[in-house]
Amino acid sequence: MLSNRLPTLSGVRAAANALSRVGIVTPLIEARIRGETVFIKAECLQRTGSFKLRGAWWRLSSIPEAQRGAGVVAFSSGNHAQGVAWAAQRLGMPAVIVMPADAPTAKVAGTRASGAEIVFYDRATESREAIAGDIARNSGAVLVPSFDDPWIVEGQGTAGLEIADHYRAATGRAVERIAVCCGGGGLSSGIALAVPDAAIVVVEPEGWDDIGESLRRGTIVPVGANPPSTSCDALQTLRVAELTFGILSGRGATGVAVSEAEIAAAMRFAFETIKLVVEPGGAVALAAALAGKVPLAGTVLVVSGGNVDPATFRAMTA
Helix, strand or coil, X not given: CCCCCCCCHHHHHHHHHHHCCCCCCCCEEEEEECXXXXXXXXXXXXXXXXXXXXXXXXXXXXXCHHHHHHCEEEECCCHHHHHHHXXXXXXXXXXXXXXXXXXXXXXXXXXXXXXXXXXXXXXXXXXXXXXXXXHHHHHCCEECCCCCCHHHHHHHHHHHHHHHHHHHHHHCCXXXXXXXXXXXCHHHHXXXXXXXXXXXXXXXXXXXXXXXXXXXXCCCCCCCCCCCCCCXXXXXXXXXXXXXXXXXXXXXXXXXXXXXXXXXXXXXXXXXXXXXXXXXXXXXXXXXXXXXXXCCCCEEEEXXXXXXXXXXXXXXXX
């Protein structure tokens, strides 16, 4: 974490005010699963195709104008990359993004379209954090982590404020439970701050469920050696941050894991039933609900992104 400041609910509300100028208030879509009504927060319809714009805009717009000339540097497989690139372009700041060489083509193209410079790295042999850190030190750019940052957490939490308001408007009740995809925990911890009375369930791919295991043990446990391959490029974070783990643990969050087959079934359901194109990492909360791993009554499922290559989408929804 690059700041000693802790994220707060008041910070989430300030982020929502800042985001109101540029972001999309994404819809809460009603669906039926096994006879129960659930609501789906369609963050795949956010600008740049995922919730990541929320945190990126709050972080970058909070940088004093006198410090913006050196730009920003971030590391991401694609969704945070696109959010930072878009925000930087809108604010007139240069951006360098460190991306894995195997990042989805759609995410690379989206990042380039916003004018960012891309530096590729090898996931297996190189550290994206080290590469980005070196670039920031040499250029004077502001390093913008994808989750281990108080502004990022607050920005992502703005989705939770919308969930709470829209759910109450639709049902007349407070939301009881929110299931959220989880890589490094920025979105889930931000929502935990924004909706303090709702139960938080983090959902990860099988073999990459380090946050769920960390919550069960009460201490941070990294992803094990030789994790399985996963279609969820956005959720391949090896270790949760103290910042996001502390928030989730303090809120009593729980975790579940889903299989590749369950993720594919969720992508098909989203496309066929509610007409949404969802990327694998964005579909895991829906996958958990469809697989019976999350209670349905009173639940909102966050569909967090829709940036998927056409070939991958066809293969997984066939």
